[in-house]
Amino acid sequence: MLYLVEMDVNIPESWSEEKLQDYITREKACSQGHQKSGKWVYLWRVAGKYSNVSVLDVESPDELHQIISSLPLFPYMDINVKSLCKHPNAIRETMI
Numbered sequence: 001m002l003y004l005v006e007m008d009v010n011i012p013e014s015w016s017e018e019k020l021q022d023y024i025t026r027e028k029a030c031s032q033g034h035q036k037s038g039k040w041v042y043l044w045r046v047a048g049k050y051s052n053v054s055v056l057d058v059e060s061p062d063e064l065h066q067i068i069s070s071l072p073l074f075p076y077m078d079i080n081v082k083s084l085c086k087h088p089n090a091i092r093e094t095m096i
């Protein structure tokens, strides 16, 4: 199952630079682990925003939630999920 996931990151203003860097380091390790597993297929930065657009290929909505909620910054993100299916006019057989 393919999902388009939009994540807007909202870092609390009260965070120190040290705390922010700690979260960013752990976030990178976590998301790169999911990317290496093949579950997190695309990760794009939205130009000009602390946001990303991602495509995940997972077995179920439960697995999607497990992956997204494993991110250290999960409590600090507004997340929008869209379920994807094949467009009838798409010329490629493979979606990803």
Ligand SMILES: O=C(O)C[C@H]1C=CC(=O)O1
Binding pocket: 007, 009, 027, 028, 031, 032, 043, 050, 051, 052, 071, 073
């Ligand atoms: O920087 C972000 O967009 C937040 C987060 C989501 C995945 C990742 O590696 O970082």
